[in-house]
Amino acid sequence: MTILDGKKVSNDIKEEIAVDVQSMIANGEKVPHLAAILVGTDGASMTYVNAKVKACEKIGFHSTLIDLPEETTEEVLLEKINELNTNDDIDGFIVQLPLPKHIDEQKVLMAIDPDKDVDGFHPTNVGRMALDLPTFLPATPFGIMELLERYNVETSGKNVVVMGRSHIVGRPMSILMSQKRKAGDATVTVVHSRTKNLAEITREADIIVAAIGISEYLTGDMVKDGVVVIDVGITRVPDDTKKAGYRLAGDVDFASVSPKASFITPVPGGVGPMTIAMLLKNTLLARERHNK
Numbered sequence: 364m365t366i367l368d369g370k371k372v373s374n375d376i377k378e379e380i381a382v383d384v385q386s387m388i389a390n391g392e393k394v395p396h397l398a399a400i401l402v403g404t405d406g407a408s409m410t411y412v413n414a415k416v417k418a419c420e421k422i423g424f425h426s427t428l429i430d431l432p433e434e435t436t437e438e439v440l441l442e443k444i445n446e447l448n449t450n451d452d453i454d455g456f457i458v459q460l461p462l463p464k465h466i467d468e469q470k471v472l473m474a475i476d477p478d479k480d481v482d483g484f485h486p487t488n489v490g491r492m493a494l495d496l497p498t499f500l501p502a503t504p505f506g507i508m509e510l511l512e513r514y515n516v517e518t519s520g521k522n523v524v525v526m527g528r529s530h531i532v533g534r535p536m537s538i539l540m541s542q543k544r545k546a547g548d549a550t551v552t553v554v555h556s557r558t559k560n561l562a563e564i565t566r567e568a569d570i571i572v573a574a575i576g577i578s579e580y581l582t583g584d585m586v587k588d589g590v591v592v593i594d595v596g597i598t599r600v601p602d603d604t605k606k607a608g609y610r611l612a613g614d615v616d617f618a619s620v621s622p623k624a625s626f627i628t629p630v631p632g633g634v635g636p637m638t639i640a641m642l643l644k645n646t647l648l649a650r651e652r653h654n655k
């Protein structure tokens with residue numbers, strides 16, 4: 364069994380990007396500038412956004428964190444987005460999700476200039492992804508593809524079961540893996556909360572991408588020997604024995620699944636760090652495209 368070490372691979376990618384940044388500086392070019400908008404003070408969201416800003420600093424990007432109060436109106440948020448759209452110094456930006464309930468998420472995502480949409484959530488970019496045109500791939504699926512590639516995990520002709528149909532992970536994952544590309548060419552099945560005989564389907568899978576948001580849902584009896592398991596879940600489970608008061612759990616029951624797996628991602632240290640690395644990669648790409 365091989366651990367797919369997202370922490371290590373994400374550090375490799377960050378180092379590669381840092382080298383690119385150094386040559387940009389040497390050539391007198393502007394370095395990439397990422398902005399992130401955070402609305403409210405959700406603990407997990409703050410952790411992720413801060414991790415993104417810190418990663419920018421580490422590799423030499425400029426970054427701007429725009430912190431807005433929970434009660435920010437949709438109108439004000441849309442104004443902020445328009446400012447970032449028209450600010451030539453900003454190469455790419457993200458609006459951290461989830462947003463407060465009084466804000467229409469779809470409306471917000473559609474307000475982002477697709478050329479600065481480094482999350483790849485704008486319908487234009489989703490469409491471009493589906494058509495296999497140049498775009499920004501959503502960071503989590505992009506990170507999973509990259510992880511599979513770097514460990515030379517064979518996907519061509521394999522049965523891939525994607526658990527979950529979210530717009531951010533499950534859906535794009537299923538599209539990418541069915542496409543003719545590296546870490547693609549797979550036969551993809553999407554399962555979700557209405558799926559019947561779910562375990563019968565997962566037991567046929569060569570590769571499982573678990574992205575349903577239920578902690579430790581996938582157990583050893585639901586997988587076959589030699590399975591490749593990608594765990595996208597990240598839930599904070601209350602735990603008094605931990606200093607933070609919680610532990611991080613994935614969608615996979617690692618204890619029972621890992622003995623049967625050929626490759627498996629841990630949580631933490633798997634898909635999460637890859638997501639951040641690919642956001643940086645997209646921001647570098649945005650800078651390069653804006654140069655042209």
Ligand SMILES: Nc1nc(=O)c2c([nH]1)NC[C@@H]1CN(c3ccc(C(=O)N[C@@H](CCC(=O)O)C(=O)O)cc3)C=[N+]21
Pocket residue numbers: 410411414457458459460461482502503597611630631632633634635636638639
């Ligand atoms: N517009 C937007 N874009 C996103 O990309 C986005 C988002 N909204 N909302 C929330 C999700 C979640 N997400 C994670 C990023 C990094 C880790 C990560 O680095 N996790 C560490 C652990 C971090 C911890 O201690 O909590 C790990 O898995 O090792 C996890 C989750 C990005 N998301």
